[in-house]
Amino acid sequence: MEKRKDYIIEIFKKNRALLKGPDWETMPPHEDWESDQQKGIEEPPPQKAYPKDAPIIDLISRNHFSSRDFPTTVLDAISNRRSRRNFSESPLTRKELSFLLYATQGIRKVGPDERHGQKRAVRRTVPSGGSRHPFETYLVIQQVEGVSPGIYRYLAFEEQLLFVKSIEDASIAETLSKLTFSQSFVGKSAVLFIWTVIPYRTEWRYSILSYKDILIEAGHVCQNLYLACEAINAGTCAILAYDQKGFDEFIDVNGEEEFTVYIAPVGKQK
Numbered sequence: 182m183e184k185r186k187d188y189i190i191e192i193f194k195k196n197r198a199l200l201k202g203p204d205w206e207t208m209p210p211h212e213d214w215e216s217d218q219q220k221g222i223e224e225p226p227p228q229k230a231y232p233k234d235a236p237i238i239d240l241i242s243r244n245h246f247s248s249r250d251f252p253t254t255v256l257d258a259i260s261n262r263r264s265r266r267n268f269s270e271s272p273l274t275r276k277e278l279s280f281l282l283y284a285t286q287g288i289r290k291v292g293p294d295e296r297h298g299q300k301r302a303v304r305r306t307v308p309s310g311g312s313r314h315p316f317e318t319y320l321v322i323q324q325v326e327g328v329s330p331g332i333y334r335y336l337a338f339e340e341q342l343l344f345v346k347s348i349e350d351a352s353i354a355e356t357l358s359k360l361t362f363s364q365s366f367v368g369k370s371a372v373l374f375i376w377t378v379i380p381y382r383t384e385w386r387y388s389i390l391s392y393k394d395i396l397i398e399a400g401h402v403c404q405n406l407y408l409a410c411e412a413i414n415a416g417t418c419a420i421l422a423y424d425q426k427g428f429d430e431f432i433d434v435n436g437e438e439e440f441t442v443y444i445a446p447v448g449k450q451k
């Protein structure tokens with residue numbers, strides 16, 4: 182194997198360290214990275230705030246769908262799952278979109294968490310280290326029955342969609358293709374899921390130990406999307422090849438306190 186330049190070897194080492202647990206021998210003294218929770222600083226909100234007069238669309242509540250609506254078995258969803266890049270032009274129904282959102286970030290329960298001394302811990306349909314759930318879900322909607330094309334954000338507590346901004350219908354497929362380095366199937370999706378992270382939600386408890394945790398959690402979210410898609414005759418494909426700055430600007434997040442971590446186009450199977 183060809184010997185690499187020393188500074189590149191250092192970058193490999195530094196980046197591989199993210200995949201490992203902490204090396205307690207070389208960690209800085211704990212008092213220097215004590216978490217904000219340990220310092221008694223108030224917990225950040227579990228969902229990003231929004232203007233109370235913002236346009237809102239109601240989703241179908243979890244209470245109004247059951248396994249009769251989605252009869253595919255877990256065994257079939259797991260066995261059929263694959264990355265799907267060919268979407269039909271059929272729209273998703275609002276109920277189907279509601280199900281996908283519930284499957285990926287829906288709220289199961291809000292209640293006490295004795296292990297972490299919290300009165301109101303949020304439990305969702307996916308696991309999260311310490312139940313911190315650092316993600317927000319944005320959608321680029323092109324084909325959902327009864328929903329105008331545009332960018333929206335999932336309000337999991339309210340079971341609603343927050344309208345973020347409209348998109349120029351004519352150029353959206355091209356824009357999404359450009360933002361994913363010419364992966365044109367992304368622009369042909371009925372809905373594009375864009376997950377952002379607000380790292381402070383996890384850092385508040387885990388401080389400098391947060392990052393491996395966050396990346397693993399993003400995988401849990403997307404896997405639920407894959408499986409839920411199989412249950413509605415739709416498909417998705419995890420996408421990591423995307424333009425970071427371009428997506429952050431596209432959905433109006435600041436790229437520091439909140440930024441895109443993962444995206445996944447969804448459409449009905451052909």
Ligand SMILES: Cc1cc2nc3c(=O)[nH]c(=O)nc-3n(C[C@H](O)[C@H](O)[C@H](O)COP(=O)(O)O)c2cc1C
Nearest residue numbers: 262263264265266361364400418419420421422423
């Ligand atoms: C983290 C991650 C990133 C990926 N990024 C892309 C991508 O940018 N473009 C793409 O077409 N597929 C992407 N994929 C999908 C993989 O190519 C796919 O999972 C792999 O080929 C195996 O196929 P399967 O999912 O059908 O089993 C990604 C998958 C993962 C888990």
